[in-house]
Amino acid sequence: MTHPASGLRVDQEKQTDVWSFLTYTWRLLARDKAGMAGLVMFLIVVISAVFAPLLSPHDPLKQNLRFAKHPPAWSEGGSIHHPLGTDNLGRDILSRIIYGTRVSLTVGFFGVLIASSLGIAIGLVAGYAGGTTDNVIMGGVNLVLALPYLVFVVFIAAILGSSLINVILIFGFTDIPIFVRITRGEVIKMRSSGFVESARAIGATDARIIFSHILPNLIGPIVTLATFEMSAMIFYEAGLGFLGLSVPPSIPSWGNMLASGRQYLVSYPWIATFPGLAIIFTGLGMNLLGDWLRDVLDPRMRRVKK
Amino acid sequence: MQRYILSRLIQSVFILFGVLLIVFFMLQLTGDPVSLMISRHATPEDVEALREELGFNRPVAVQFGSFIAGAVTGDFGKSLRHKQPAMDLILSRLPATIELAATALLLSLVLGIPLGLVAGSNPGSFWDLLSRGTGLLGQTIPNFWLALILVLVFSVHLGWFPTFGRDTWTVLGLTLPTRSVLLPAFSLSLFTMGQLVRFTRSAVMEIRSEDYVRTAYSKGIAHRKVYIRHILRNAAIPLISIVGVQFGYLLSGSIYIETIFSWPGLGNLLAESIGNRDFALVQAIAFFSSFVVVFLNLLTDIAYALADPRIRY
Numbered sequence: 217m218t219h220p221a222s223g224l225r226v227d228q229e230k231q232t233d234v235w236s237f238l239t240y241t242w243r244l245l246a247r248d249k250a251g252m253a254g255l256v257m258f259l260i261v262v263i264s265a266v267f268a269p270l271l272s273p274h275d276p277l278k279q280n281l282r283f284a285k286h287p288p289a290w291s292e293g294g295s296i297h298h299p300l301g302t303d304n305l306g307r308d309i310l311s312r313i314i315y316g317t318r319v320s321l322t323v324g325f326f327g328v329l330i331a332s333s334l335g336i337a338i339g340l341v342a343g344y345a346g347g348t349t350d351n352v353i354m355g356g357v358n359l360v361l362a363l364p365y366l367v368f369v370v371f372i373a374a375i376l377g378s379s380l381i382n383v384i385l386i387f388g389f390t391d392i393p394i395f396v397r398i399t400r401g402e403v404i405k406m407r408s409s410g411f412v413e414s415a416r417a418i419g420a421t422d423a424r425i426i427f428s429h430i431l432p433n434l435i436g437p438i439v440t441l442a443t444f445e446m447s448a449m450i451f452y453e454a455g456l457g458f459l460g461l462s463v464p465p466s467i468p469s470w471g472n473m474l475a476s477g478r479q480y481l482v483s484y485p486w487i488a489t490f491p492g493l494a495i496i497f498t499g500l501g502m503n504l505l506g507d508w509l510r511d512v513l514d515p516r517m518r519r520v521k522k
Numbered sequence: 523m524q525r526y527i528l529s530r531l532i533q534s535v536f537i538l539f540g541v542l543l544i545v546f547f548m549l550q551l552t553g554d555p556v557s558l559m560i561s562r563h564a565t566p567e568d569v570e571a572l573r574e575e576l577g578f579n580r581p582v583a584v585q586f587g588s589f590i591a592g593a594v595t596g597d598f599g600k601s602l603r604h605k606q607p608a609m610d611l612i613l614s615r616l617p618a619t620i621e622l623a624a625t626a627l628l629l630s631l632v633l634g635i636p637l638g639l640v641a642g643s644n645p646g647s648f649w650d651l652l653s654r655g656t657g658l659l660g661q662t663i664p665n666f667w668l669a670l671i672l673v674l675v676f677s678v679h680l681g682w683f684p685t686f687g688r689d690t691w692t693v694l695g696l697t698l699p700t701r702s703v704l705l706p707a708f709s710l711s712l713f714t715m716g717q718l719v720r721f722t723r724s725a726v727m728e729i730r731s732e733d734y735v736r737t738a739y740s741k742g743i744a745h746r747k748v749y750i751r752h753i754l755r756n757a758a759i760p761l762i763s764i765v766g767v768q769f770g771y772l773l774s775g776s777i778y779i780e781t782i783f784s785w786p787g788l789g790n791l792l793a794e795s796i797g798n799r800d801f802a803l804v805q806a807i808a809f810f811s812s813f814v815v816v817f818l819n820l821l822t823d824i825a826y827a828l829a830d831p832r833i834r835y
Contacts (some may be wrong), residue, residue, distance in 0.1 A: 359540040362819065364774035364811040367792065368544075369809050374796040375551055375558060434712065451664060455778060460667050476671060478782070483673050492667030499662030 244422025244512050251508025265317040272311035276468045280306035285484045295337065301486045304476065312468040313494050319469035320498065323383055323453045324446035331387025334443055335395020340426060342396065343403025357393040369452060373461040380463050387449045396440055399434060406430055436513030443509055447502035454495050470495050527824055533751060534820045541812040545590050545805045561798050596804035608806035618688055619787030621699050623772035625707035630715035632720045638722025640684060645727060653719045660716015666778035685782035686784040699736035706783040710776055711754025714768040721764050725757040759830045787834060
């Protein structure tokens with residue numbers, strides 16, 4: 217896709233021939249079974265979130281104590297009416313898991329959006345400006361990365377109180393340093409590479425170098441990182457929910473389901489089991505997808521791979 | 523070398539100062555720290571009394587000064603709930619957390635490194651597949667969910683382990699762990715184990731194709747000797763930094779596991795103090811965990827520099 221020395225030419229090619237780039241990418245994906253599996257798993261989660269009202273057999277909030285604590289369909293006493301059983305208040309677990317994708321993906325998507333946009337901007341400044349600016353920014357980045365992440369996330373969540381917006385903001389802001397570090401590293405590598413130097417030699421302005429030469433080449437590493445970070449945020453959101461520090465208990469989320477299922481673990485284990493499996497399914501899908509993206513979007517990695 | 527150690531030491535002190543800054547201003551995030559700590563039913567007089575008692579009526583700069591002055595001597599004020607100095611409470615919970623973290627680290631080393639070594643030497647084999655699976659699952663299985671499932675299977679159904687709590691065994695005045703540590707430690711170790719497997723595997727694969735390994739083989743040195751002297755020794759160096767970082771994570775990241783197993787350690791204390799809105803204690807725990815992590819990172823970097831002769835500062 218890009219060779220440092222011929223980056224300019226290849227960029228133009230990419231813009232004029234998006235279709236061939238996409239079909240090429242698709243062919244690479246079809247060859248990689250693990251990456252394909254990851255994409256399919258991720259799409260299942262996305263489709264569940266978008267079409268939750270159509271896919272859910274029941275209202276995820278509707279309580280029905282007469283049908284409370286029903287086991288899943290395949291075990292004794294279960295019915296096909298509630299395929300994964302019901303929770304302590306008689307709410308349908310499958311429907312709640314489907315609706316739970318909405319909280320997870322919202323937190324993951326907007327969290328990564330905040331972290332990546334601010335992280336890229338700050339990283340560009342640090343890498344491009346260098347000197348004191350760079351030192352100050354990286355001092356802050358190293359400080360935040362040295363903190364025990366979970367302890368501080370829990371601390372901030374306890375202070376701000378639980379709401380969807382707060383959870384997004386917490387993950388969005390605490391994740392900025394990772395994006396800064398990756399962006400800065402790439403920018404420093406590129407700044408001294410042939411294509412940036414030749415652009416400067418023919419009189420390109422800083423803005424032009426950043427927007428037409430550096431940013432397009434950042435897409436690969438950033439998209440890969442964003443996939444992994446989104447998966448991590450979904451993971452941590454569930455963890456906060458488990459401690460009762462994420463979205464309010466009235467909203468169906470996987471963490472909240474785990475927290476309430478924990479109290480009924482011994483007698484009604486399915487209440488806590490299924491949301492955990494949903495978290496693992498999503499995490500596996502996104503990690504497989506991320507590994508594949510890393511191989512495909514970074515041509516140097518592709519060559520190394522056997 | 524001494525200059526490197528000195529500069530890393532100074533850097534660590536700066537980071538710890540930054541941590542104090544963050545920990546202090548975190549409480550000011552909502553504008554009024556006292557309203558965070560007191561119940562909603564408190565009368566305005568109660569609120570004022572607590573504000574007076576905790577010194578939150580002073581200017582922020584003065585509060586910050588006295589916070590730093592206290593922190594330097596290890597004084598983070600008293601826990602509102604326990605009426606005891608926060609640092610004393612932390613130190614009393616420390617042994618349980620160290621026991622848990624050390625066991626988890628040991629489990630992940632004993633299981634993770636051999637698997638990574640075998641996998642890295644035999645790419646494409648069953649062990650390689652298993653190691654890649656472990657790496658992936660370690661990253662995606664939430665440890666709080668795994669802990670619940672393990673309790674269900676091994677404690678409730680099979681009865682092999684206690685469902686919660688820490689039992690210790692005292693011999694000649696030494697407090698020793700019992701099997702009660704195994705389930706929480708295993709749940710906690712999965713992530714670290716995955717990282718170690720992944721890392722060992724790729725380190726071995728990389729080193730196998732290095733020039734010095736080929737040279738050693740071409741000189742006719744026996745496979746076993748090359749393996750131990752050239753491959754293992756070189757793979758061990760980068761492992762130092764992984765182990766150091768992971769131990770820091772284990773010592774601070776056990777809030778879920780300690781809550782699920784009612785393990786009387788720091789994570790449990792943090793969960794409790796958040797439930798009680800005991801923020802002086804939360805601040806102290808946050809600083810203490812950061813201190814542990816920063817200190818371990820420092821030790822790791824120094825050990826790394828000592829172990830790898832290619833690194834010269």
